[in-house]
Amino acid sequence: MRTAIKFSISLILLLLLGGVVYLNQAVYYTPTMKILQGDTVNLDILHQLRYLKHEMNDGAATDMQSLYPEGYIFMHALYGLTWCDFARELTPTSLLHREALEEINKSCKAIRAPEARSIFDEHLTLPNGAFYTGWSNYLLGKKLSLEKPVQRNSEEVKYFQQQCELIASALNQYTSPYLESYYQSAWPADVVVCAASLRLHDKIFAPKYTATLYTWLGKVKNTLDPKGLIPHSVHPVTGQPHEGARGCSQSLMLIFMYEIDPAFGKQQFDIYKYNFPDQKLGLQGIREYPNGMAGSGDVDSGPVVFQIGAAASIVGMRTFATYHEPSNAYAIQCGIEAFGFTTQNETGKKYIFGMLPMADAFITWAYTTIPVDAHVTSAFSRSLFHIYSGLAITVIIVLLAVQWRNSLWKKQHKTY
16 A cells, blocks of 8 residues: 555656746747648637637537626637637638638527527617627638628628627717616726727728727726726726726726727726736736735636736737737746647647636637747746756656655565
């Protein structure tokens, strides 16, 4: 029995040793580029999309709905938006571009289906609420922006414009800048996506919502939290903060705010940079709660480890890339590649062994904005991580040596 226990301990220590060595290699992530059908393609992103395509066809969106309140919509929105980003780098006549449009169409149709809307309240000021309307309309707008005017489906154009009108009307008549997502419940991040779809409308078609967005932004600036940031949750009537800024929602809102008003977005980003980016064990991440505050994870944040938020860090990659700081985006990306325990083959790439497709969808969406040469231009230093790793390796080797030494000593002094 003792021999079996010692063997198990030694095996665990050897696995830990191998894991530390793996992590130190994995933090040097470099994307794989390849020419396909005449386009230079980021093969890692394509493989991530291939894996997600398989999962979506296998019902991943429905599965995620059982884990998250809006899992079905989020999966389709992120999946479709990632294909939109990927398609912009492709020749419009290529087979890959055609595949992208097919997948985007599937997600647009899935989100607009009655069963997708069934959990949302159609009797709110904005029918179906800010979350559903924002993400579904933004995805449709991105699809329309990929297409030439003659290629656009007239019914989709009409539906997109109708939804924009509903959003604008609700924003104009509502006292608070933050429309409800559910009855008596409002989260600013949902409304920011709604507003981004209005700005997207004005880029695709004749500008129409400049005044609405200007007024809305004025209300937003009057309901900031004590740090000067858009709060995480608010009172559904007054718009005043219920909960101050958090990393998961800040990372997300800043991405869309850059499209709505880059100047205000940059102001918010500067405050965000002061409060949320952090380093643990020599690797960069995004805190879930601002500097000086602590908290635990929830359904919005995902796991929070050493105050670093999973969702905040994953989405934060795209945030840094959006605000032209690819070096910081790449620094987080290296940590994701290492601790995401990726598995990859010719048909797909997945994280944490494919246990949570929602995480893969967010990661892939974030990756599409990080420049492929970020690993070349980045000044990200891994020295501190290597020092910590060296200490861990030393401790493991000492423990192994003690194990083997004790076993050898007992064998040599065994009495009969």
